[in-house]
Amino acid sequence: MxxxxxxxxxxxxxxxxxxxxxxxxxxxxxxxxxxxxxxxxxxxxxxxxxxxxxxxxxxxxxxxxxxxxxxxxxxxSRGFNRQNLRDKLERYLLEPSHSQNRGKATWFEQNLGFSRLNWRDLADQIYFEPSAARLTETTDWGDRYEMLLPVRGANGRNVFVRFVFQRDPFGEITLITGMPD
Structure with missing residues (x-):
């Protein structure tokens, strides 16, 4: 280049x-x-x-x-079904009051400047690439994969974030969660 x-x-x-x-x-x-x-x-x-x-x-x-x-x-196409993405980000990952969030929303806001108000900026950076994904477990609901993705925060900071995706028995891939690496 x-x-x-x-x-x-x-x-x-x-x-x-x-x-x-x-x-x-x-x-x-x-x-x-x-x-x-x-x-x-x-x-x-x-x-x-x-x-x-x-x-x-x-x-x-x-x-x-x-x-x-x-x-x-x-x-x-970003390599996965994005239909649940808004719900997953806005109502879970970036929602501090969610009972299963375990502080992820606080981390995303404090370290990257992402909140429920700018969830789309995070969503635009999430993709699934099978050749780069690592199979981590197989469950009754499907195979779970992790990908370490570079994310530019709303505050301009660049970090890697670990995202978990699931491929169900029919081959559909959805986002499960994201977490600091």
């Missing part, structure tokens, strides 16, 4: 230097960000040359995954 755009640098991400999973997640995030920047440059060049291939509309999925700096366009 730097050969094409010498001034480009990936978004800095805080990691534990002794944690291999953090290094892998950091490299994956940098790869996605570089891929997205490359695609942006190609689209810009196509537009300058009068060629087709400008920025996709909301109904056209892009071939590059979202990065910390992008909000996904409507209609882009």
């Amino acid at each position: 730097r050969e094409i755009d010498p001034g480009w640098k990936p978004t800095p991400i805080l990691i534990d230097p002794n944690n291999v999973e953090h290094h892998i997640a950091k490299n994956t995030a940098e790869y996605r960000e570089a891929s997205a920047r490359y695609a942006d440059l190609i689209r810009a060049r196509s537009n300058e040359d009068g060629l087709p291939g400008g920025a996709p509309t909301s109904s056209e999925p892009t071939s590059t995954p979202p990065t910390l700096q992008q909000r996904p366009a409507a209609g882009i």
